Amino acid sequence: MTFVETAQASSASSANSAAHQPLMRVQNLSVRFGTQEILRSLSFDLMPGQTLVILGESGCGKTTLMRALAGLIPVTNGEIQVNSVSVARQGSRDRGIIYLDQEPLLFEHLNVTENIAFALRLRRMAAKKVADAVTLMLQEIDLCLHARKREWQLSGGQKQRVAFARAILAHPQLLLLDEPFCSLDSQSRNQMQQLFSRLSRQHSLTSIFVTHDVKEALVVGDCFARMTTGNLLIYPDRRSFMIDPATGIPAEIAFWQKSATQRE
Known part of the structure; x- marks a missing residue:
């Protein structure tokens, strides 16, 4: 084997090894506010390219977990x-993590194009590369006709598309989404779920997605967990998540089956 072949084989082996290592590893994570323990020794791994959905009711600790990770x-x-580097004592800006919640938090003084391009320009990328990347992203999120609009001229769903596009082009190591679509109407929410799923796969995003909606969980998730009062249950696969009565999925399936039978 030549030197070049050896180098190529070594590079391929390293890439393959990295693909089988967790992008994020959380071990015995606890958060306490005063005497109240909010998170209780949580542990989980998240592999590159996966979306982990965390299902849970309000007040169970989901947002606390996301803010701690961020x-x-x-x-x-x-x-x-994150990528085998300890970040638990690092500041939020040093972690390579982007956190999105219900508020898109667009820059009001910038239009859609400028908002999406923000992270690229911070990295001083060449103007032509920025323009090409933003043009392609506008096509992907179907906002080409709204490129020059400001934040106040956009609908809720359009704002979320811009925020999501901006996050993708920032190339974070990890994307955290805390019920990002819960304030949207049903149609907009369904569209955003489908868009998220498509672009996540297209751009190989690694994400943690918090929701209390089981249908949303099944649309966007690759792996699943359920949080209750600061504890986290990780499911081994999609089927285990779906058949657990605690998720509410079996009851919902039974309801629709009964409803369909009653109308026959």
């Missing part, structure tokens, strides 16, 4: 690793 609140105990 570095927006301190952890009491435990470890957070």
Whole structure:
């Protein structure tokens, strides 16, 4: 084997090994506010390119977990690793993580194109490359006709598309989404779920997606967990998630089956 072949084989082996290593590893993570323990020794791995959906009711600790992972609140105990690097004591700007919630938080003084291009321009990318990347992204999110509009001229769904597009082009190591579509109407929400699923696969995003909606969970998720009062249950596969009565999915399936039978 030549030197070049050896180098290529080594590179391929390293890439293959990296693909089988967790992008994020959380071990025994706890968060306490005063005497109240909000998160209780949570542990999980997230592989590259996966979307982990965390299902849970309001007040169970989902947002606290997301903010702790993003570095927006301190952890009491435990470890957070991103690509095998400990980030638990790093600031939010050093983690390579983007956190999105219900509020798109667009820059009001910038139009759609400028909002999407923001991260690329921060990296001082060449103007032509920025323009090409933004043009392609506008096509992907179907907002070409709205490229020059400002934040106040957009619908809720359009704002979320812009925020999502901006996050994708920032190339985060990890994307955290905290019920990002819950304030949208049903049609817009369905469209955003489909768009998220398509672009996640297209851009090989690694994400954690928090929701209390089981249908949304099944649309966007590759792997699944359920949170209750600061504890996290990780399901081994999609079927295990779907058959667990605690998720509400079996009851919903039974309801629709009964409804269909009654109308026959």
